[in-house]
Amino acid sequence: MSNYNVCPGYIYRTKRRKALWLCFICSLILLFINLIPRDTNHHSKDSEVDPGFIARFKESLEKQSGQTCVHPQLDPFHQSVMNFYRTVPKVTCSPEENWVYVVNGTFRISRRAVRKYGKITCEYAPVVRGTSDYTARHMEHIKPMPDGSALVMDFFKVACVSINAKRYFNIHAGISFNKTVHERHSKVKLPKNALGLDVLMFGFDSVSRMSWIRQLPKTRNYFLNTLKGIELEGYNIVGDGTPQALLPILTGKTEEELPEARRGHDGAQPVDGHPWIWKDFKKAGYVTAWAEDMASIGTFQYRMIGFKETPTDHNMRPFYLSAERMYGRNRPYCLGSVPRHKTFINWLGDVFNMYGSKSKFVFGFHGETSHNDNNQVQIVDEDAMEFLKSLEDRNLLNRTILILMSDHGARFADIRQTAQGKEEERMPYFAYRFPPWFEKQYPEIIQNFRKNSRRLTTPFDVHETFHDILNYSSAKLGDSKRRGISLFREIPKERSCADAGIQPHWCACLQWLEVDQSDPVIKQAVTTAIETINSYTEPHRLQCSKLKLFRVTRSVKYATNSNILKFKSSSDHDGRVADLSGNTQDDEDYYQITFITSPGNGQYEMTVRHCLNSSQIVVSEKEISRINRYGSDPACIQDEFPHLRPYCYCIKT
Structure with a gap:
């Protein structure tokens, strides 16, 4: 065993x-x-590359055909930038519901709070602008402030106590009834050629178009698919930072062209004298409102002296000067039980609630959730979408030009060190939406807008469009010699960055160069393309000829503007002088190649992606297009295999 x-x-x-x-x-x-x-050196497929992206790039080039400026077709989920993005959780505010809220200019005490805690008595302290643009103060307190009372001013702090000694303290925002503003509208008639539309411009700081796609998908989807908005895919910044974006939009001028307003500089004056577009709207009888959070770094107060007087009929700056001191006693991004961004959004809606059919110019620019970190803006997506939906459901957008926008892409994050990040910085989100009836009444304007969505556009154009809202002239072809062109006119295809007042290092237009057909990338790409075509017809080799290269007729390389790659930062505090000592390396080039095969003289065009880091040459099989007629060349197989007609040259017997 x-x-x-x-x-x-x-x-x-x-x-x-x-x-x-x-x-x-x-x-x-x-x-x-x-x-x-x-x-x-080459792969017919790249597992890390979205095969549909090359198709979108080619489509973008076709839609921009004939333009002097061809903008890049960026991939919002490109691997070079996705490392900088993460999903953030929703804001969790206090579970204790705010005791006080505002409804159309009325102070309200929550019934739920009363049921829970008994009778509630509140002391009300109106918050107003102080002695300068950097201070806010309280007016005389009102105690008690009865439920249902009209707001004294737009903003207030409130301290409440219940019968059983529970306490509540917070700051709130709304729109108070202003008799003077209401009467002004009835006294002033709109200009003869005015379109009679409200303007609501709502934006986020530092959000590129690509970042908007990544971080605000619900808002964008509702805006494009339900509201039928139009994005300006070729919108290009004209300078460094928020002032260089908003000043051209709101005044039509650069900071250098305006009177000196920088703190500490000789002759500096408050910015009240600038030709603000809201002044023109106010003269036309419009109610005007301007909202910007992050008062500590206000666009016109951080480096500049700010305003001597309140610039618009309603202005949120006093609210944020007071509210920011209270952030520490609240959960992150909250004021009591309400996210701070909702307070901001609701205030914009309150302007519409208070003034109803009266003409309005409203601009809200939110920065807290996007200025330092684009990821955080995700928390606004759902609420921003619901805000737009609420306006639409209440028919408030039926006489409103709605503008969603940003000033520039991310500037302070590591993403700016990548080639795509530099391009994104120069191409912020900008989009318009018109009421459905507007296209029927002004079809030429909408037709131009759709054309302009692919053309080179700038903040100066937005300013000219505002003027056209107040005094519409025509929808003729714009003059490329003018720096600013109303978007109601067609932007000329020939427009260049120089025409539009854009310095070379801010110009996102692609550089394109003719490439010699002996270039290794061209040779390998064409070889791969012909091998791919022959693979289609290989099972039918007794009928279809094996194709060979006859000659390359055109080869063009599209690459990132070299001035963008050299740009490191602004070398001065005011963003006026560029430091071009950077050496950012591009990630990829794109080629468009046209070639002829023999026998049969078939002409083909393809788009090729050259990944510089890996030396891969990506040829998408779907993007090899036959561009001349094949006539009877594929007669031997066209009935049985019609999909092979572009590729088969029948063997003559």
């Missing part, structure tokens, strides 16, 4: 040793194979 038992064990151990040796030898062979140099 013992001999019988030992023998199988020995055999088992011997087999196991042989198996281990075999695995070891196989591992050495695999290691040796991997060490052998291999040609990695």
Whole structure:
């Protein structure tokens, strides 16, 4: 028995040793194979590349055909930028519901709070502008402030106590009834050629168009698919920072062209004298409102002296000067039970609630959730979408030009160090939406807008469009010699960054160069394309000729503007002087190649992606297009295999 038992064990151990040796030898062979140099210069497919992206790039080039400025077709989920993005949780505010809220200029005490805590008595302190643009103060307190009372001013702090000694303290925002503003509308008639539309411009600081796609998908989807908005895909900044974005929009001028307003500079004056567009709207009888959070770094107060007087009929700056001192006693991004961004959004809606059918110009620019970190703006997406939906459901957008926008892309994040990040910085989100009836009444304007969505556009154009809202002239072709062109006119295809007042290092237009057909990228791409075409017809080789290259007729490379890659930062505090000592490396180039095959002289065009980091040449099979007529060349297979008609040249018998 013992001999019988030992023998199988020995055999088992011997087999196991042989198996281990075999695995070891196989591992050495695999290691040796991997060490052998291999040609990695081309791949017909790249597992890390979205195959549909090359198609979108080609489509973008076709839609921009004939334009002097061709903007890049960026991938919002490109691997070079996705490392900087993460999903953030929703804001969790206090579970204790705010005791006080505002409804159309009326102070209200929550019934839920009364049911829970009994009778509530509140002391009300109106918050108003102080002695300068940097202070806010309280007016005389009102105690008690009865439920249902009219607001004294737009903003107030409130301290409440219940009958059982529970306490509540917070700051709130709304729109108080202003008799003077209401009467002004009835006294002033709109200009003869005015379109009679309200303007609501709502934006976020530092959000590129690509980042908007990544971080605000619900808002964008509702805006484009339900409201039928139009995005300006070629919108290009004209300078560094928020003032260089908003000043051209609101005044039509650069900071250098306006009177000196920088704190500490000789002759500096408050910015009240600037030609603000809201002054023109106010003269036309419009109610005007301007909201910007982050009062500590206000666009016109951080470097500049700010306003001597309140610039618009309603202005949120006093609210934020007071509210920011209270942030520490609240949960992050909250004021009591309400997210701070909702307070901001609701205030914009309150302007519409208070003034109803009266003409309005409202601009809200929110920065807290996007200025330092684009990821955080995700928390606004759902509420921003619901805000737009609420306006639409209440028919408030039926006489409103709605503008969603940003000033520039991310400036302070690591993403700015990538080639795509630099391009995104120069191409912020900007989009318009018109009421459905507007296209029927002004079809030429909407037609131009759709054309302009692919053209080079700037903040100066937005300013000219505001003037056209107040005094519409025509929808003729714009003059490329003018720096600003109303978007109601067609932007000329020939427009360049120089025409539009954009310095080279801010110009996102692609550089394109004719490339010699002997270039290795061209040769390898064409070889791969012809191999791909021949693979389609290989099963029918007795009928279809094997194609060869006759000649390359055109090869063009599109690449990022070299001035963008050189731009490191602004070398001065005011963003006026560029430091071009940077050496950011581009990630990829794109080529468009046209070639002729023989026999048959078939002409083909393809778009190729050259990944510079990996030296990969990506040829999408779907993007090899036959561009001349094939006539009877594929007659031998066209009935049975119609999909092969562009690729088959029948063998003549």
